[in-house]
Amino acid sequence: MSNVHTISAKTTLVGLIGWPVSHSVSPAMHNAAFDALGLDWRYVPLPVDPALPGAVGDAVRGMRAMGMRGVNVTVPHKQAVLPFLDRIAAAAQAMRAVNTVVVEADGSLTGDNTDAPGFIADLRAHGVEPAGQSVLVLGAGGSARAIVYGLAQAQARHVTIANRSSERASRLLDDLRPFLGATVVEVMALPDGARTIEADLIVNCTSLGMTPHQDTTPWPHDLPLHPGQIVYDLVYNPAETLLLRQARQHGARAIGGLGMLIWQGALAFERWTGQPAPVEVMRLAAEECLRRRAADSGQQCRQQPINVRRATPDDAAVISRLHSALQAYHAEAHPSFFKQPSAHTFPPTMVRDLLEKPSTVVFLAEMGGTEIGYLYADTMPAQETTMTYSLERLWIHHISVEPGFQRQGVGRALIDAAKSYARSQGIKTLALSVWAFNQAAIRFFEAQGFVMYNHRMWLQVDGATA
Ligand SMILES: NC(=O)c1ccc[n+]([C@@H]2O[C@H](COP(=O)([O-])OP(=O)(O)OC[C@H]3O[C@@H](n4cnc5c(N)ncnc54)[C@H](OP(=O)(O)O)[C@@H]3O)[C@@H](O)[C@H]2O)c1
DSSP states (O other): OOOTTSOOTTOEEEEEEESSOTTOSHHHHHHHHHHHHTOOEEEEEEEOOTTSTTHHHHHHHHHHHTTOOEEEEOTTOTTTTGGGOSEEOHHHHHHTOOSEEEEOTTSOEEEEOOHHHHHHHHHHHTTOOOTTOEEEEEOOSHHHHHHHHHHHHTTOSEEEEEESSHHHHHHHHHHHGGGOTTOEEEEEETTHHHHTOOOSEEEEOSSTTOTTOTTOOSSOTTSOOOTTOEEEEOOOSSSSOHHHHHHHHTTOEEEETHHHHHHHHHHHHHHHHSSOOOHHHHHHHHHHHHHHHHHHTTTTTTOOOEEEEEOOGGGHHHHHHHHHHHHHHHHHHOTTTSOOOOTTSSOHHHHHHHHTSTTEEEEEEEETTEEEEEEEEEOOOBOOOSSSOOBOEEEEEEEEEOGGGTTSSHHHHHHHHHHHHHHHHTOOEEEEEOOTTOHHHHHHHHHTTOEEETTEEEEEOTTOOO
């Protein structure tokens, strides 16, 4: 493998043209992918000032002249590049917007749009098949155009576009009409439109909820969502939007927009390189980039303190709700094995019965007055067998932290509470079992001092008093 960090005359260049481009996670995502595959390629952000006369055309033509393999295009140039391309793929024609330019082997330029297939690929990666579904799309801007087109291509049964300005939604429908096939599409005004629709899938294509307006949501607070419904929020910064929290609180399934960003990038990567994209590598790089940016902008410094308390039977409903995050995680990792969470998975009645047992220990973690994670354990000693002594241990059955609050010390705070409890009871061992596929959990428990033995993880507690 060549040294991929050394840029030479042989290095193949791709990049991102837009204004501004400094916020983009695409360079991190693509460069990690090139490194993972040992490709001597680099992806560079290329700010193209819209105020400079002729800049967009010069940038597009210059790409061919400089032997680049292609670019991504972002706002405000997604339409402006169209006149400078030799060929426009069907998706980009329908959206009247290009997000990927490919320099073909003969030097001609093809404009494509990977947003719509990226969205559909991410839905399918989450085990959601849009064919035959009834979908409510909130918003009618550039991203809504891609989503509606993608849903029609994937043969959704019915799509309702609800936008603050219904004229903009009508324009979108008129533009997309030739591409809708058998999908029935209608338009409504937000927020009242949302009240009249019972959709299988709700997709937020508005910018409501996006940093720095994290306390906004397109979904009216008094309007219920149901278990079995899926809410997909295109907003990916923050990862956990208010809309996704609303969805979970009502038992609906919540999916954030980072996956779409990764898949649209993965599809561009494949167009340029002709190789399958290392999607997981790209995901990790994008997540890391967003985490670093949040830290740099002080978002982590503003993190509120984590408060951990012992749960009571009155907390049964909230624990039941928090459990769905754990099950959704497993269902996403192994959709053919784990079911999606439903109201019956860990119902409040079952949680209440467990909480009333003297051997049950449940800790709840709260931040800013909201419960965001829990740990459920029991203190029943393991029986003596012909091979082993009886063992006083705190057996951890579940530990779950809401997606938007992971990697912020909540899991550690819950484990610390369990350790303190064990110490106070003279219990010297914490133990748990973890699914072998769940490498992230194994790494987390190892970081807390657990060691793996016989497919279980064990932690010796220092200073137990009895
Ligand atoms: N995950 C991904 O890969 C991905 C890809 C593209 C976009 N996105 C995200 O999707 C969001 C929308 O992007 P876009 O390109 O479609 O933006 P856009 O073209 O500017 O459209 C913005 C949409 O939000 C609506 N909106 C804005 N403020 C509103 C308010 N206060 N109340 C009600 N509606 C409001 C607008 O309604 P009006 O028409 O009435 O103004 C419009 O429908 C952004 O957060 C973007 O980051 C994510």
